[in-house]
Amino acid sequence: MLSSKSNGLFVWFLKTFNLKNEAFAGRNSIAFRQKFMRYRGNFILGLTSVFMSILLLSCAAHASLRTVYYDAPLSPYFENRTLTIVLISDLHSDIYGKDQSPLLRRIIELSPDIIVLAGDIFDDIAPPIGTRLLLYGIKKALPEIPVFYVTGNHEYDSGKADEIKQELSYSGIKVLSDTYMPLEVNGIPLVIAGVEDPNIQLWDPLYDPSSAGKVFKAISGIDAYKILLCHRPEIAKHYTDYGFDLILSGHTHGGQIRLPPLMNGLYAPGQGLFPKYAGGVYKTVGGLIVVSRGLTTRRPMLPRIFNPPELVVIRLNGYTNLKDD
DSSP: OOHHHHHHHHHHHHHHHHGGGGGGHHHHHHHHHHHHHHHHHHHHHHHHHHHHHHHHHHHHHSOOEEEEEEEOOOOGGGGGGOOEEEEEEEOOTTTSSSSSSSHHHHHHTOSSSSEEEEEOOOOOSOOTHHHHHHHHHHHHTTTTEEEEEEEEHHHHHHOOOOHHHHHHHHHTTOOOEEEEEEEEEEEEEEEEEOOOOOOGGGGGTTTOOTHHHHHGGGGSSSSSSEEEEEEOOOHHHHGGOOOOOOOEESGGGSSOOOOOOTTOOETTTTTEESOOTTSSEETTEEEEEOOOOOSSSSSSOOOOOOOOOOEEEEEEOOOOSSOOO
C-alpha cells in the first residue's frame, strides 16, 4: 500500500511530466507505481544534487574579490581637484593569496590618497597574521598615505581592542576613538572623524555613549569636507546632524545572500532580515552613507551567495552621478 505522502509524490510526478493516471490503470498502474517507489530515492537525490550544484557554483562564481567604485556628488571643495579613498572593512584577518599580495597589489594600483579601515579588520577567533600582513604591506608600499581606523564589534569581542589600537598607533595608523582630525589632502580641506563600536560598553562600564556627539559638535564650525568612519551603518543615522558629507561603514557582509535587483541582502546583524543598509551607497540628509560588503568570505558560516567580497573606492572628483561598477 502506498502512504498518503508517497501517493501525493506520485501524483505530483505524473502532473509534472504531463502524464495521466488513466494511462497507468490496472496492472500497468500497479507496476509503474512500484517502479516509481523503488526509484523515488534516486529521483529525490538527483533533484537535491542539482540544487546543491547550482548553489555551490553560484558561491564559487561570486567568491572572487571585486572592486566597487562610487563617485561622490559635486562639492565646492573639489573644483579642479580629485581625491581617492579606499575603504577596507570586515577583513576578519582573512588572507588573499600569498602574504596578501593580490589584495595589496589591487590597493596599490588604485593610487589612493587616503585609506580607511572601517572595523572588524581583526577577528576574535582567527589569528591576526592576515591583518598584520595587509597593514605592513600598505605601510611599506604607501608610506606617505594616511590610514585611519575605527573599531568594529569583533575587535572588542576579542578582548584585545586596547592592544589592537595601541599596535596600530605605533605603526603610524590614525586611530579615531570618538574623535576627529583636520587635515588637507591634494589641497582639499578635510575633517575625518570616527566613532567607537557600541561593544566598547561591554568592556568599559564608564564609557559614555554620548561622548562622540559632544565632540562632533565642534565640527560644524569647520569649513571642510567632513567624513565619518562608523563600523555599523544602522547607528550612522545618529550622526547625520553633525554635518558629515560622507559616512563610511561595513559590518553587514552584504546581507550574506543577495538576489539583485530583487534583494540587496537577506540578513545583517543589528538590522535583521532584509536590512536597509546591506551594502552600497545611500543618500542621507546633507550627504551619503557608503556601506562596504566586506572582504571576508569566512564569517559568518552562512555562505555568500551572489555577494562577492569587495574593496570599495570612493572618488571625490566633482561628478554628480553615483556609480556602482
